[in-house]
Amino acid sequence: MAGARKAITGVLLDLGGVIYVGAEPIAGALEALRRLKAAGVPLRYLTNTTRMPRREILLKLRVIGLEVAPDELFMPALAARQYLERKGLSPHLLVHPALKEDFAGDWGAGGVAVVVGDAAEGFTFAAMNAAFRALMGGARFLALARNRSFLDADGELSIDAGAFVAALEYATGRAATVLGKPSPDFFAAALAGLGCSAEEAVMVGDDVEADVAGAQAAGMTGVLVRTGKYRPGDEDSVSPPPDAVVGDIGAAVDWILARAGP
Amino acid sequence: MAGARKAITGVLLDLGGVIYVGAEPIAGALEALRRLKAAGVPLRYLTNTTRMPRREILLKLRVIGLEVAPDELFMPALAARQYLERKGLSPHLLVHPALKEDFAGDWGAGGVAVVVGDAAEGFTFAAMNAAFRALMGGARFLALARNRSFLDADGELSIDAGAFVAALEYATGRAATVLGKPSPDFFAAALAGLGCSAEEAVMVGDDVEADVAGAQAAGMTGVLVRTGKYRPGDEDSVSPPPDAVVGDIGAAVDWILARAGP
Numbered sequence: 001m002a003g004a005r006k007a008i009t010g011v012l013l014d015l016g017g018v019i020y021v022g023a024e025p026i027a028g029a030l031e032a033l034r035r036l037k038a039a040g041v042p043l044r045y046l047t048n049t050t051r052m053p054r055r056e057i058l059l060k061l062r063v064i065g066l067e068v069a070p071d072e073l074f075m076p077a078l079a080a081r082q083y084l085e086r087k088g089l090s091p092h093l094l095v096h097p098a099l100k101e102d103f104a105g106d107w108g109a110g111g112v113a114v115v116v117g118d119a120a121e122g123f124t125f126a127a128m129n130a131a132f133r134a135l136m137g138g139a140r141f142l143a144l145a146r147n148r149s150f151l152d153a154d155g156e157l158s159i160d161a162g163a164f165v166a167a168l169e170y171a172t173g174r175a176a177t178v179l180g181k182p183s184p185d186f187f188a189a190a191l192a193g194l195g196c197s198a199e200e201a202v203m204v205g206d207d208v209e210a211d212v213a214g215a216q217a218a219g220m221t222g223v224l225v226r227t228g229k230y231r232p233g234d235e236d237s238v239s240p241p242p243d244a245v246v247g248d249i250g251a252a253v254d255w256i257l258a259r260a261g262p
Numbered sequence: 263m264a265g266a267r268k269a270i271t272g273v274l275l276d277l278g279g280v281i282y283v284g285a286e287p288i289a290g291a292l293e294a295l296r297r298l299k300a301a302g303v304p305l306r307y308l309t310n311t312t313r314m315p316r317r318e319i320l321l322k323l324r325v326i327g328l329e330v331a332p333d334e335l336f337m338p339a340l341a342a343r344q345y346l347e348r349k350g351l352s353p354h355l356l357v358h359p360a361l362k363e364d365f366a367g368d369w370g371a372g373g374v375a376v377v378v379g380d381a382a383e384g385f386t387f388a389a390m391n392a393a394f395r396a397l398m399g400g401a402r403f404l405a406l407a408r409n410r411s412f413l414d415a416d417g418e419l420s421i422d423a424g425a426f427v428a429a430l431e432y433a434t435g436r437a438a439t440v441l442g443k444p445s446p447d448f449f450a451a452a453l454a455g456l457g458c459s460a461e462e463a464v465m466v467g468d469d470v471e472a473d474v475a476g477a478q479a480a481g482m483t484g485v486l487v488r489t490g491k492y493r494p495g496d497e498d499s500v501s502p503p504p505d506a507v508v509g510d511i512g513a514a515v516d517w518i519l520a521r522a523g524p
Contacts, residue, residue: 125385125421132411132421148433149394159387159394159433166432167425171410 007261017228050117076180182214269523279490312379338442444476
């Protein structure tokens with residue numbers, strides 16, 4: 001499949017489970033990124049993490065030895081902020097307390113949008129019911145992501161924001177607008193920064209749905225790594241299958257450099 | 263539609279929103295039930311409430327002036343208890359603290375079943391994640407009910423257990439076995455107590471999905487009342503439509519007595 005594609009001129013990388021797990025970089029990740037940059041392949045970082053504001057993610061990357069400029073990092077909270085500003089809406093936040101700084105400021109009077117991120121311990125019954133009532137009262141319904149699970153600090157999968165989005169969808173009978181991966185608009189915004197077309201770009205991630213199938217649906221090449229939340233058989237749960245399944249980010253960079261264009 | 267049916271020889275009644283709202287009986291409900299009993303029509307009570315144990319529901323009914331024998335009341339917790347005993351399973355409870363007495367006792371060693379009821383404030387992130395992990399580890403998945411919303415004490419709709427069941431279904435990719443309404447087994451157990459066939463029985467409820475469409479799918483007549491959680495247009499959200507839509511339990515009893523058999 002990849003053989004018939006155009007040469008790769010841009011790379012999108014997931015963070016959690018691909019570059020780091022918890023506070024630690026994945027073995028070989030930094031060296032792999034150095035090789036990618038040395039080859040002159042433009043890249044951007046796309047995370048669905050909604051437990052940290054942009055400032056903290058950039059700091060975390062710097063601490064593990066990766067300098068990333070603010071405009072190289074795409075995250076759902078910023079996509080939501082732009083959506084709210086464009087529509088003149090004010091947010092009803094059901095998000096992690098740490099994320100609230102990315103929604104600071106004055107908001108429009110054009111109505112309310114419920115914004116659901118990974119609120120973690122903030123997913124109380126009272127907060128879920130308040131969001132339910134706002135939605136039943138006519139608020140817009142935005143989901144930062146709809147991931148099913150994530151690899152938690154204890155090495156086990158934990159339930160992710162997508163489950164609570166599904167809960168509110170079921171209770172209200174309404175569908176959320178997803179702003180992070182796998183939203184085609186989210187991939188398109190990152191591609192615009194790279195200045196390359198979808199068919200010249202590759203996305204590398206550990207989430208076969210949000211990262212890989214999402215990128216493929218947006219016209220890109222999708223590469224699944226067997227790190228992070230990856231579980232054997234994940235690649236068989238989507239159709240079409242990933243364009244490639246590789247061991248880790250190091251192997252993904254090998255795969256990309258063998259197909260990189262001028 | 264009802265004209266072609268057999269005469270009614272048994273009645274199943276929902277409780278919340280039909281007989282009472284909060285602590286108060288619905289106007290005319292007690293008088294309507296007296297007329298039904300005076301006509302000699304056998305009846306049973308079927309509730310999807312999972313915030314109170316059987317003991318408290320019977321007490322609540324007595325306080326508002328309705329004497330109900332234990333075996334006239336069907337509730338999902340008892341159906342779950344029978345299911346667990348039959349399969350030799352032990353419960354991982356995600357239910358309201360008050361409901362736990364209905365699950366007291368020694369349990370089998372044949373495995374674990376996650377049991378989800380309306381845990382209300384017990385739907386914390388930690389409890390949801392513990393249930394998610396048990397399910398990912400292979401536990402059976404039982405839902406006491408999957409109602410979307412209920413009429414809360416403040417007169418507004420609140421999010422119900424079904425939303426949290428949907429959340430766990432989404433995160434795990436598995437489907438829950440529902441034990442309360444609209445499970446055909448649940449209706450069948452109540453009908454067995456009445457000693458009448460489904461086509462001779464009518465179910466009266468305020469939930470167009472769990473009560474009315476559920477009863478109709480089980481072969482019974484379904485009557486929707488415009489009290490409790492009923493909202494205009496509810497009858498248009500299901501296909502086929504309810505056999506009748508009436509103002510309240512009083513009007514439902516009139517409708518039933520006009521069609522009651524010997």
